[in-house]
Amino acid sequence: MNDRYPLLVAAIVMALILNADRPVPVEAASKAVIQEVTFETVGMSFKGPESVPAGLTLIQIVNKGTDLHHVQLIRLTDGKTAEDFAATVKTAPFNPMGPAAAPAWVKFAGGPNGVIPGESSTAIINLEPGNYVMICFIPDSKGVPHITSGMVKALKVTGTADSKAPEPAAAINITAMDFNFAIDKPIAAGTQTIRFANAGTQPHEVLVVLLPPDKTIKDFAAAFEPGHSGTPPGKPIGGMTGIDKGGHGIFTAKFEPGHYGLICFFMDGTKKAPHFALGMTHEFTVK
Numbered sequence: 001m002n003d004r005y006p007l008l009v010a011a012i013v014m015a016l017i018l019n020a021d022r023p024v025p026v027e028a029a030s031k032a033v034i035q036e037v038t039f040e041t042v043g044m045s046f047k048g049p050e051s052v053p054a055g056l057t058l059i060q061i062v063n064k065g066t067d068l069h070h071v072q073l074i075r076l077t078d079g080k081t082a083e084d085f086a087a088t089v090k091t092a093p094f095n096p097m098g099p100a101a102a103p104a105w106v107k108f109a110g111g112p113n114g115v116i117p118g119e120s121s122t123a124i125i126n127l128e129p130g131n132y133v134m135i136c137f138i139p140d141s142k143g144v145p146h147i148t149s150g151m152v153k154a155l156k157v158t159g160t161a162d163s164k165a166p167e168p169a170a171a172i173n174i175t176a177m178d179f180n181f182a183i184d185k186p187i188a189a190g191t192q193t194i195r196f197a198n199a200g201t202q203p204h205e206v207l208v209v210l211l212p213p214d215k216t217i218k219d220f221a222a223a224f225e226p227g228h229s230g231t232p233p234g235k236p237i238g239g240m241t242g243i244d245k246g247g248h249g250i251f252t253a254k255f256e257p258g259h260y261g262l263i264c265f266f267m268d269g270t271k272k273a274p275h276f277a278l279g280m281t282h283e284f285t286v287k
């Protein structure tokens with residue numbers, strides 16, 4: 001998972017909205033709306049716009065590829081650009097699912113987490129102005145992240161971050177810590193709006209997986225280890241990709257009755273172990 005990465009970096013990003021199974025406008029009394037943008041995965045690439053105004057933004061990924069994909073947004077600080085990111089990763093690769101650390105100017109900003117081919121997921125994030133890249137870190141069957149195959153796209157967020165659009169009310173809160181998840185109430189069947197907040201000391205994600213009755217979320221994780229063959233036992237239905245400490249975002253997911261797991265694949269830089277191996281998983285039943 002920690003191979004050096006040759007990269008393709010192109011242009012991006014965002015404008016549109018959210019509700020239940022498909023995004024629709026969300027209006028405040030002021031008529032302010034959450035902007036929305038859709039990206040498609042085709043092969044090992046992202047297709048979508050190149051820039052978006054700053055502010056509260058719903059990001060949708062539509063997986064038209066043949067593999068599991070997600071969108072990890074990375075904000076580039078200190079004046080860095082997508083070209084700087086590409087050059088740095090070539091010479092000093094990092095991977096949140098591998099042992100290498102990210103440069104200090106890389107900030108994990110969230111995004112819609114993984115879904116299988118033919119499906120979609122969404123995430124609402126308050127985008128700050130600046131340069132971004134969007135990446136897929138999910139590994140292939142050999143344990144090599146999709147970023148290595150060119151799954152990188154540049155994004156420019158323009159203007160100022162004074163969005164007047166309100167965040168949608170969340171029915172459920174999931175909080176990430178070092179190293180576990182806390183859910184404030186049971187999750188019921190149906191489409192749920194969930195607020196994900198990172199109260200830990202390092203970046204965390206949440207991937208939501210519908211599991212077979214006889215499998216655990218750790219069985220699902222094991223399927224992404226290098227050399228493992230076969231389909232992972234479970235169906236990812238979205239969630240939120242990595243967010244830095246203190247950050248938060250909102251996502252929706254449609255829950256059918258069944259057994260579910262939450263997992264964080266990020267790597268602890270000190271212990272050199274994935275967060276799920278340090279206890280960052282959670283299982284629950286939806287009725």
